[in-house]
Amino acid sequence: MKENLNPFAIAQAQFDEAxxxxxxxxxxxxxxxxxxxxxxxxxxxxMDDGTTRTFQGFRVQYNDARGPAKGxxxxxxxxxxxxxxALAAWMTWKTAVSDIPLGGGKGxxxxxxxxxxxxxLERLSRGYMRNIARYVGLTQDVPAPDVNTxxxxxxxxxxxxxxxxxxxxxxxxxxxxxxxxxxxxxTPATAMGGLFTIREAAKLKGMNxxxxxxAIQGFGNVGSFTHSLGQKQFGLKIVAxxxxxxxxxxxxxxxxxxxxxxxRQTGKLMNCPGTENITNQELLELEVxxxxxxxxxxxxxxxxxxxxxxxxxAELANGPTTPEADNILNDKGIYIIPDFLCNAGGVIVSxxxxxQNGYQYYWDEAMVHERLDKKITTAFHAVNQMSEAKQVDxxxxxxxxxxxxxxxxxxxxxxV
Ligand code: NAD
Numbered sequence: 001m002k003e004n005l006n007p008f009a010i011a012q013a014q015f016d017e018a019x020x021x022x023x024x025x026x027x028x029x030x031x032x033x034x035x036x037x038x039x040x041x042x043x044x045x046x047m048d049d050g051t052t053r054t055f056q057g058f059r060v061q062y063n064d065a066r067g068p069a070k071g072x073x074x075x076x077x078x079x080x081x082x083x084x085x086a087l088a089a090w091m092t093w094k095t096a097v098s099d100i101p102l103g104g105g106k107g108x109x110x111x112x113x114x115x116x117x118x119x120x121l122e123r124l125s126r127g128y129m130r131n132i133a134r135y136v137g138l139t140q141d142v143p144a145p146d147v148n149t150x151x152x153x154x155x156x157x158x159x160x161x162x163x164x165x166x167x168x169x170x171x172x173x174x175x176x177x178x179x180x181x182x183x184x185x186x187t188p189a190t191a192m193g194g195l196f197t198i199r200e201a202a203k204l205k206g207m208n209x210x211x212x213x214x215a216i217q218g219f220g221n222v223g224s225f226t227h228s229l230g231q232k233q234f235g236l237k238i239v240a241x242x243x244x245x246x247x248x249x250x251x252x253x254x255x256x257x258x259x260x261x262x263x264r265q266t267g268k269l270m271n272c273p274g275t276e277n278i279t280n281q282e283l284l285e286l287e288v289x290x291x292x293x294x295x296x297x298x299x300x301x302x303x304x305x306x307x308x309x310x311x312x313x314a315e316l317a318n319g320p321t322t323p324e325a326d327n328i329l330n331d332k333g334i335y336i337i338p339d340f341l342c343n344a345g346g347v348i349v350s351x352x353x354x355x356q357n358g359y360q361y362y363w364d365e366a367m368v369h370e371r372l373d374k375k376i377t378t379a380f381h382a383v384n385q386m387s388e389a390k391q392v393d394x395x396x397x398x399x400x401x402x403x404x405x406x407x408x409x410x411x412x413x414x415x416v
Contacts, residue, residue, distance in 0.1 A: 005298050005322065007086035013323055015089070018399030021392060028407055031416050035085055037061040039135060043109065043127040048117050055124060059107040059132045061141055062088035065409035068139055069105030070095055070347060072146025072175075073128065073157075075121075079108040087146075090318060091347070093402035094340035098379050100351040105141050107132070113148045125153045129160040136161070138171045144350050145175040155180055171357035174350035181360075183353035185368035186346075191225030191294075192369055193345015193376045194316045195234055197337045198290060200380045201312050205335060210235035213288040215310070217280060218295030219243045219259075219269055222316050222343070226294055228256040236290070240283045241269060244295070247283040248275035284308060293320035300325040308334065315339040330393045338395040340402070341376075341383055348375050 004010070012033050019029045039059045044052050058081055061069040071091040074084070084106045092104025109128060113121055136143060145154055158173045158180060170181035178184070185192070202209045214236045216223050223241065230236040237253040245268045248254060254275055262272040270277050284291065284304055291310035293299050297319035300308065305325035313329060314337045315321060321329065321336070329336055349372055356362050363371075379401075387397035410416050 006082055007297060007319055008082040008089070010319065010323060011086040011089040014395065014399060015403065018396055018403050021390065021396060022400055022403060022407075024403070024407060028410065028416050031410065032063070032403065032406065035060050035062045035088060036064065037135075038081070038085075039132060040081070041131040043124060043131060045120060045123045045127055047120055055109050055111050055127075057107070057109045057128050057131060058084045059135065059141070059143075060084050060088040060105060061135075062104040062106070063092040063406060063410075064103035064105075064141070065406055065413060065415070066096060067101040067103050068137075069141035070102040070144070070350065071105035071107065072144045073107035073109070073149050073153075074146040075109050075111050075113045075124075075148040075153075077110065077112040079110045084108045087318060090340045092406060093399060094344050094347055095351075096402035096405040097341055097383065097398050098344045098348050098375055099382075099405070100348060100375070102142070102347070102351060105143075106146070107143060121153065122156050125149075125156040126160040129157040130164070133161050133164045136172060138169060138354070142171070142350075142354060143173050144347075151175055151177040151182060171354045174353040176353070181353070181357050183349055183356055183368060184363065185365040185372070186349045186353060187221065188225040188229060189349035189368070189372060190222050190316065190343050190346035191229055193348060193372055194222070194226060194292070194294075194314055194337075194342050195230055196345070196373050196376050197342050197380045198230075198292075198312065198314050199234065200377055200384075201314070201335050201337055202290075204384065205311055207289060207311065211237055212290060213237045213239050214290040214292055215240035215283050215286045215288045216292045216294055217242050217247070217283055217299060217320075218293070218317060219263060220295070223292075223294035224256075224260065226292055226316060227254075227259070231256050239288060240278060240286055242278075242280050242283050242295070243269050246270045247278045247280055248272045249278045249283075249286070250275045286310075290314060293317045296320070298322055300329065302328065305329050306332075308332070310334060312337065315342045318343065326393070326395060336394050337380070338383075338398045341379055341394075341398050344376055344379065345372055348372050 088106035294316040302324035305328035
């Protein structure tokens with residue numbers, strides 16, 4: 001049978017498995033497996049040539065029982081409502097497993113930002129905010145950057161929101177430029193958080209991180225910071241990295257600065273001096289201690305999971321492993337750090353950004369990373385202990401911790 005790769009079907013299948021182990025009653029299951037609220041809207045944008053194009057936008061507030069919804073906004077030509085729903089569900093479990101007082105949301109626009117000018121992008125960003133302004137806010141829903149959106153776009157959206165509401169309210173959006181109330185340490189936060197969880201998993205496996213080999217798929221925000229910080233601060237030997245065009249390999253380790261400079265110059269990693277080219281498929285199947293998918297979803301499937309040789313799979317990307325692949329990796333005894341735990345560093349520091357905006361007093365990067373370490377390490381061990389206590393794999397354990405917390409908030413509110 002062909003694998004179902006619809007991300008929301010996968011998110012629901014994962015939830016159903018956890019609900020079964022938790023013996024959640026029927027009514028709670030029915031409530032938690034669907035988003036609470038969705039907004040679908042059109043955004044007319046005046047293009048530079050004078051024509052008007054209509055874009056389709058979404059915002060999903062999956063669950064806000066534990067606090068205001070929280071989640072990024074993606075600009076992508078292949079965006080679908082089911083992708084946004086799945087990511088909003090994962091944000092709900094991510095904020096819960098991290099034990100920060102927020103719910104889960106996500107937004108998206110079907111568009112190709114690579115084909116748009118900065119002026120067109122600004123009009124689209126402001127138009128998006130005009131559509132959702134009355135439904136977002138510090139106490140309702142707090143957006144952030146995600147695929148193809150960045151601090152510049154957040155600044156336009158923040159300005160539109162504050163103009164509509166006639167007051168300054170920086171905490172309504174996170175991932176802002178530092179000058180407008182962004183947090184130190186936000187940009188590398190996802191990678192840093194993932195590396196803290198890798199450090200803890202390595203301890204459990206009796207693996208010395210200094211000199212341990214790793215392969216990273218994806219060289220964007222998350223992948224490139226994982227390479228640079230992993231090499232410089234954790235002593236990892238990164239033997240393979242890749243982008244959408246293909247990967248590069250060197251058994252003695254790839255120097256981050258050389259690879260980054262080559263990518264800046266040529267737009268690709270391939271043909272980097274001192275390395276040999278490999279495919280993304282070959283990268284996933286390399287003989288390494290740690291495999292780090294940090295690109296896109298559905299990369300480890302029933303087709304290739306049997307060939308994975310790593311001892312730890314650290315899912316910095318969202319949804320990189322299909323449920324079938326998950327079973328195969330677990331049967332092989334590979335330790336999986338599941339996505340919504342491994343990549344929670346971004347939202348944890350977004351929460352710190354909201355806190356700092358609240359009292360307009362800002363921490364330095366060392367303080368941000370120290371507090372991130374404490375939060376994500378606590379979450380890692382809560383999941384690992386659940387996995388041992390219930391004899392379930394780490395992904396199910398992460399769901400058990402998260403779903404328990406959300407269900408308890410729903411019960412206490414008397415919703416179900
Ligand atoms: P990005 O757009 O900056 O980088 C994505 C990278 O993946 C690029 O190097 C691109 O070339 C590569 N890529 C794209 N398609 C590929 C393919 N088919 N095969 C191999 N590589 C491919 O994105 P990012 O912010 O680094 O996010 C990467 C992943 O991490 C996504 O799954 C995202 O949802 C997740 N994530 C990001 C954050 C964050 O703070 N940025 C937080 C949590 C989760």
